[in-house]
Amino acid sequence: MATNGVLYLIPTLLGDSEPLEVLPMRVKKSIDMIDHYIVENEKSARAFIKRVLPSKKQPDLVMFTLNKFTEASEFARFLAPCREGKPVGILSEAGTPCIADPGAVIVEIAHREGIRVVPLVGPSSILLALMASGMNGQKFTFNGYLPVETGDRKKEIRKLEALARKGHTQIFMETPYRNQQMLDDLLFSCQNSTLLCLASNITASGESIVTKSIAEWKKEKVDPGRKPTVFLLM
Helix, strand or coil, X not given: CCCXXXXXXXXXXXXXXXXXXXXXXXXXXXXXXXXEEEECCHHHHXXXXXXXXXXXXXXXXXXXXXXXXXXXXXHHHHHHHHHCCCCEEXXXXXXXXXXXXXXXXXXXXXXXXXXXXXXXXXXXXHHHHHHHXXXXXXXXXXXXXCCCCHHHHHHHHHHHHHHHCCCXXXXXXXXXXXXXXXXXXXXXXXXXXXXXXXXXXXXXXXXXXEEEEHHHHHCCCCCCCCCCEEEEEC
């Protein structure tokens, strides 16, 4: 019986950085040996692979698409190459696979089938923001995206602030075009002494990671723009 191949969790860039300024050499070596990938978007995945390893032969690559439209009945076949002893890579669209990113369902199947899972080191906007925020890295929660409707979002902000003020860092994200609405609701809802960190364009050009009290943020005319941003409260 053939030995199962390995499932590699491959991080990608968060912005316009040169790949080897952000990613370790092991990512490049893994891409060199892997021809089967599970990706969110085939076009951007191929572009990333070409950028990291221009010599990689694109016609040899087999891409399985995993996104919100993928039927659950398709998941198991994505690991077919592993069952034949070949390596497969889950390639994030931005940052680290399975962290605020698709892939966990495939990893779960791999564990059930005894397929070895290898996570590779790379940028995670959530962890990098926490590291640079000055907030509690011992107790923290990532809350994903908050409610879209303003009233519900303000209620959720107050709930998270109550936890944050006990020293339990609260981390969340927003779609870039709604950054300003999120900031406005934070400034309206939170107490002046609460700390807020805005971490934008992490590892990319124009990177900005700033922590201030709500009172201090209110004194400025802050334009978060439409940049990928992580918000942290404490």
